[in-house]
Amino acid sequence: MTGLRSDLHEVRMAASYLRRGMTGDATVSLFVRTLPVGRGFLVAAGLADCLAFLEAFRFTGDELDYLDSSGIDAVDLEDLRFTGGVRAVPEGRVVFAGEPLLEVTAPLPQAQLVGTALLNLVTFQTAVASKAARCAFAADGAELVEFAARRAHGPSAAMAVARASAIAGFDATGHLAAAHRYGLRAAGTVDHSAVLAFGDERAAFRAFIEDHPDAVLPVDTYDTLAGVRAAIESGRPAGVRLGSGDLGELSVRTRELLDAAGLHDTRIVVGGGLDEHGIAALVAAGAPIDVFGVGTRLGVCADAPLLDSACELVDYDGRPVAGPSRGRTTTPGAKQVHRGTAAEGDVLATRDEPVPAGREPLLVPVMTAGRRTGPVRTAAEAVADACECFRVDALWLPPETRQLRGARPVPVRLSHRLAALTTRVRENGGRTTE
Amino acid sequence: MTGLRSDLHEVRMAASYLRRGMTGDATVSLFVRTLPVGRGFLVAAGLADCLAFLEAFRFTGDELDYLDSSGIDAVDLEDLRFTGGVRAVPEGRVVFAGEPLLEVTAPLPQAQLVGTALLNLVTFQTAVASKAARCAFAADGAELVEFAARRAHGPSAAMAVARASAIAGFDATGHLAAAHRYGLRAAGTVDHSAVLAFGDERAAFRAFIEDHPDAVLPVDTYDTLAGVRAAIESGRPAGVRLGSGDLGELSVRTRELLDAAGLHDTRIVVGGGLDEHGIAALVAAGAPIDVFGVGTRLGVCADAPLLDSACELVDYDGRPVAGPSRGRTTTPGAKQVHRGTAAEGDVLATRDEPVPAGREPLLVPVMTAGRRTGPVRTAAEAVADACECFRVDALWLPPETRQLRGARPVPVRLSHRLAALTTRVRENGGRTTE
Numbered sequence: 060m061t062g063l064r065s066d067l068h069e070v071r072m073a074a075s076y077l078r079r080g081m082t083g084d085a086t087v088s089l090f091v092r093t094l095p096v097g098r099g100f101l102v103a104a105g106l107a108d109c110l111a112f113l114e115a116f117r118f119t120g121d122e123l124d125y126l127d128s129s130g131i132d133a134v135d136l137e138d139l140r141f142t143g144g145v146r147a148v149p150e151g152r153v154v155f156a157g158e159p160l161l162e163v164t165a166p167l168p169q170a171q172l173v174g175t176a177l178l179n180l181v182t183f184q185t186a187v188a189s190k191a192a193r194c195a196f197a198a199d200g201a202e203l204v205e206f207a208a209r210r211a212h213g214p215s216a217a218m219a220v221a222r223a224s225a226i227a228g229f230d231a232t233g234h235l236a237a238a239h240r241y242g243l244r245a246a247g248t249v250d251h252s253a254v255l256a257f258g259d260e261r262a263a264f265r266a267f268i269e270d271h272p273d274a275v276l277p278v279d280t281y282d283t284l285a286g287v288r289a290a291i292e293s294g295r296p297a298g299v300r301l302g303s304g305d306l307g308e309l310s311v312r313t314r315e316l317l318d319a320a321g322l323h324d325t326r327i328v329v330g331g332g333l334d335e336h337g338i339a340a341l342v343a344a345g346a347p348i349d350v351f352g353v354g355t356r357l358g359v360c361a362d363a364p365l366l367d368s369a370c371e372l373v374d375y376d377g378r379p380v381a382g383p384s385r386g387r388t389t390t391p392g393a394k395q396v397h398r399g400t401a402a403e404g405d406v407l408a409t410r411d412e413p414v415p416a417g418r419e420p421l422l423v424p425v426m427t428a429g430r431r432t433g434p435v436r437t438a439a440e441a442v443a444d445a446c447e448c449f450r451v452d453a454l455w456l457p458p459e460t461r462q463l464r465g466a467r468p469v470p471v472r473l474s475h476r477l478a479a480l481t482t483r484v485r486e487n488g489g490r491t492t493e
Numbered sequence: 494m495t496g497l498r499s500d501l502h503e504v505r506m507a508a509s510y511l512r513r514g515m516t517g518d519a520t521v522s523l524f525v526r527t528l529p530v531g532r533g534f535l536v537a538a539g540l541a542d543c544l545a546f547l548e549a550f551r552f553t554g555d556e557l558d559y560l561d562s563s564g565i566d567a568v569d570l571e572d573l574r575f576t577g578g579v580r581a582v583p584e585g586r587v588v589f590a591g592e593p594l595l596e597v598t599a600p601l602p603q604a605q606l607v608g609t610a611l612l613n614l615v616t617f618q619t620a621v622a623s624k625a626a627r628c629a630f631a632a633d634g635a636e637l638v639e640f641a642a643r644r645a646h647g648p649s650a651a652m653a654v655a656r657a658s659a660i661a662g663f664d665a666t667g668h669l670a671a672a673h674r675y676g677l678r679a680a681g682t683v684d685h686s687a688v689l690a691f692g693d694e695r696a697a698f699r700a701f702i703e704d705h706p707d708a709v710l711p712v713d714t715y716d717t718l719a720g721v722r723a724a725i726e727s728g729r730p731a732g733v734r735l736g737s738g739d740l741g742e743l744s745v746r747t748r749e750l751l752d753a754a755g756l757h758d759t760r761i762v763v764g765g766g767l768d769e770h771g772i773a774a775l776v777a778a779g780a781p782i783d784v785f786g787v788g789t790r791l792g793v794c795a796d797a798p799l800l801d802s803a804c805e806l807v808d809y810d811g812r813p814v815a816g817p818s819r820g821r822t823t824t825p826g827a828k829q830v831h832r833g834t835a836a837e838g839d840v841l842a843t844r845d846e847p848v849p850a851g852r853e854p855l856l857v858p859v860m861t862a863g864r865r866t867g868p869v870r871t872a873a874e875a876v877a878d879a880c881e882c883f884r885v886d887a888l889w890l891p892p893e894t895r896q897l898r899g900a901r902p903v904p905v906r907l908s909h910r911l912a913a914l915t916t917r918v919r920e921n922g923g924r925t926t927e
Contacts, residue, residue: 066667071704214613235500236497238563381689
């Protein structure tokens with residue numbers, strides 16, 4: 060099922076466009092209008108799913124029957140495929156407000172039909188990758204494991220959170236399906252229920268050390284430090300997990316106990332309601348923590364659950380257009396981002412103007428005539444590519460843009476040509492005859 | 494793929510349990526510890542997906558190979574199926590903090606393996622249904638349409654938001670795939686891009702009125718009231734949509750213009766950043782609005798994105814157990830909720846104690862020996878059943894529990910037997926030999 064991953068209004072509009080021969084090329088641009096308060100940057104994610112969706116796009120017989128029975132004339136939709144092109148910012152790259160994450164150019168009915176699905180895939184994944192990057196900056200080199208599956212918004216969200224956080228600096232995931240599909244390292248601890256089932260901490264710890272030599276033991280079922288002593292007496296645990304109480308203080312006491320027992324290699328894992336701010340506080344306090352487990356607050360983007368994304372028609376039949384501005388940044392026409400140094404800032408330009416020397420075009424062609432361009436990449440390779448993009452861009456980001464609170468985005472200005480076009484289109488009520 | 498919809502720690506724990514013959518029956522209980530601040534109730538949702546997941550549960554050959562290659566001895570998992578029983582609160586029913594939404598009783602390894610997936614399905618859908626119910630109470634009889642697909646957290650979340658909001662009082666969804674699968678009414682407007690593509694409001698409006706007589710026209714591409722006049726001059730629009738500006742004031746002016754033109758049946762639809770609070774403010778102001786469109790803020794549960802759910806082992810091998818309390822409500826043993834009048838409040842009881850006359854047991858058997866009990870229901874019928882449950886329970890809820898801010902939940906007390914058991918288990922460090 061792909062065609063019905065649309066809203067009703069999109070199908071109706073596409074039907075009207077087809078009926079009226081309005082099949083000229085349209086470009087829709089997907090971007091985020093404003094960054095969440097205090098945030099400095101976004102990390103692009105979700106593109107791979109978009110391309111898979113577009114390649115598979117069609118209405119099945121069952122879907123066409125449903126549309127017919129709903130009073131929508133679906134005859135023109137029967138053979139509809141996505142035959143357009145896509146230019147996009149590669150996953151893992153850093154972007155800012157107003158910069159297109161992707162642009163689709165296709166006959167108007169096609170461009171209209173795919174908007175909801177593209178927003179659905181990009182908005183959430185970009186939000187999670189952006190938050191994961193903040194966690195990675197906060198962790199300052201400590202290991203990060205994603206544990207969001209239990210409260211992510213359904214099965215596909217659980218997969219997407221693991222993937223998006225892996226792109227932006229996480230080292231492992233607890234979710235096996237995602238580890239398998241995306242080639243990620245799986246990691247996990249043991250939960251308190253094992254202590255209850257065995258009836259005793261030591262019995263549970265001995266069993267897990269024997270069965271899984273790299274198991275991380277939950278020491279806070281009853282009293283945390285007593286639990287650490289039980290873990291020490293149970294063998295040589297690979298790690299212990301602290302999930303409640305004053306994690307900073309407890310990690311110090313735990314390290315002392317482990318070191319006193321000669322267990323210098325036993326790692327301290329902490330988790331429980333953490334996000335980038337909790338991690339930063341523990342790091343700032345010098346807590347001897349080796350691994351941070353991050354779950355629900357990452358998976359639901361708890362402190363910024365809304366990303367103000369839009370997928371707008373910017374060009375139809377060679378004519379740049381712009382929606383209502385209402386004080387928002389809405390610029391007409393297909394675009395390109397010219398990236399230079401962070402100090403210079405980005406330039407948002409029209410698609411076809413020359414890229415100045417020393418600047419790099421951020422959007423690259425990723426699909427032509429409905430087929431992905433470039434070498435075929437496995438799901439795991441695509442994630443690895445995106446990780447590399449993020450590693451490079453993370454070094455490019457200045458400290459004031461990376462900081463967790465009151466961050467300053469890298470400035471984005473319009474090129475002279477785009478500024479002039481924007482003025483012309485606004486003066487003409489949203490459209491130009493250029 | 495179902496077996497890998499687990500976290501690594503679950504598979505490892507299950508492997509250890511199998512190896513050690515710890516296959517006695519376990520009961521795990523899924524509940525929400527605390528309600529979001531100011532909220533009075535939850536609406537149960539997600540059960541149908543849980544039952545489908547449990548019936549299909551197995552590790553595929555590919556998954557077993559993956560586990561083997563990851564160093565997890567998967568031989569015991571090869572033939573593992575879910576053979577247990579489930580008791581649950583029917584979808585659409587109102588529940589409160591601490592009350593089980595569902596309880597699974599199965600051999601310990603099975604009960605351990607399914608926890609992440611059940612939490613993933615129930616937590617989010619219950620959060621959305623609960624917020625949707627608040628929107629329904631706020632709308633006070635006006636029609637509600639769900640438009641969250643574009644920013645819900647991925648494809649399965651888009652489906653789940655439509656379903657969960659339909660259960661809790663919404664009248665229609667914009668998302669066609671969900672309308673099709675769950676038998677919901679599809680509804681939608683036309684978006685601004687049509688005005689840009691046609692190059693003119695009147696041309697676009699005339700086309701859509703002709704092609705789709707029930708189309709709702711977007712009148713705020715440029716100036717809203719000028720847009721209303723253009724809609725009036727374009728024919729007899731079924732509806733107009735206001736999506737920006739002062740919606741209360743604009744709806745009054747729009748109604749005046751429509752009525753002056755004799756268009757008493759043309760409906761006013763509003764949308765754009767609405768949630769229960771926005772709806773309540775418009776209703777309180779007497780705005781003549783026929784339909785509220787609710788999107789992102791519902792779909793991501795913007796003001797309460799975290800629901801503090803847990804899936805805990807409460808009984809193993811005939812022995813009630815309870816996890817660490819740490820000041821939280823954690824009660825041992827399989828349970829039942831005895832519901833009376835809202836004034837009496839609910840009683841949280843042990844599973845097997847008698848239900849007093851005049852009270853109703855809230856959890857009912859829904860799966861036995863790994864198979865759903867009761868009549869086979871289609872996806873649409875299951876939603877219709879849940880809608881009916883919610884309609885009844887909505888009338889049961891007292892006003893102080895329904896209110897949007899500072900709501901008072903219906904009180905829940907422990908039965909004498911459960912209170913005594915809880916004390917006994919706590920005194921015994923989390924377990925009892927009962």
